[in-house]
Amino acid sequence: MLPLAYYMAVRRGLDSLMDAHLPAIVQLPLETLQVAVRGLIALREMELKEIHQLVLGPKGSYSCSSSNCPSQMDPTTLEAHQKVVNRITNSSGSGTNILRVLSISDICGGDCYGFCQSCVKRWEKGHTKLRKKAWAALPDVFGVKL
Numbered sequence: 001m002l003p004l005a006y007y008m009a010v011r012r013g014l015d016s017l018m019d020a021h022l023p024a025i026v027q028l029p030l031e032t033l034q035v036a037v038r039g040l041i042a043l044r045e046m047e048l049k050e051i052h053q054l055v056l057g058p059k060g061s062y063s064c065s066s067s068n069c070p071s072q073m074d075p076t077t078l079e080a081h082q083k084v085v086n087r088i089t090n091s092s093g094s095g096t097n098i099l100r101v102l103s104i105s106d107i108c109g110g111d112c113y114g115f116c117q118s119c120v121k122r123w124e125k126g127h128t129k130l131r132k133k134a135w136a137a138l139p140d141v142f143g144v145k146l
Contacts, residue, residue: 006142009036010043013095039142040096043134047089047098050133054126055085066116080113088127098134102127 028036056078064071070080087107090097097107104123105112112120138144 006036006039006138006144007099009040009095010099011095013040035143039138042141043096043098043137046134046137047096047130050130051085051088051127054123054130055081055088063118064116065118068114069116069119070114071116071119080115083113084108084115084123088123099131101131 066072084104087109088097088102088104102124104127105117105120108115108120
């Protein structure tokens with residue numbers, strides 16, 4: 001049950017584990033909730049740090065396919081970049097997207113704030129690597145012995 005509970009905390013936020021309408025028999029002990037909170041915070045911090053680096057960091061071998069791409073513009077204009085980060089990281093704060101397979105163009109909606117497809121594909125590949133890293137870290141994050 002604990003891996004499922006921790007997964008729910010990551011995907012839906014901690015409210016999914018602390019519903020006051022649940023019968024007492026299915027409510028989790030305080031110690032378990034504390035572990036879930038620490039794990040969710042650790043994954044959320046990993047997600048925010050890595051996604052910021054992915055979206056705002058150097059492009060590497062990928063070049064933009066459009067001269068109008070916000071990545072080509074003045075780096076001090078970060079509004080479009082921040083919108084992408086917020087969409088990827090589910091800025092509502094209720095859970096994380098770090099464990100999900102994401103289509104960034106789908107979550108950005110339509111034109112992805114003007115970024116070219118090369119940038120979007122780079123972010124999707126980067127998120128795939130981050131997702132694998134996060135899945136591998138789950139046992140340590142939640143203190144589960146294998």
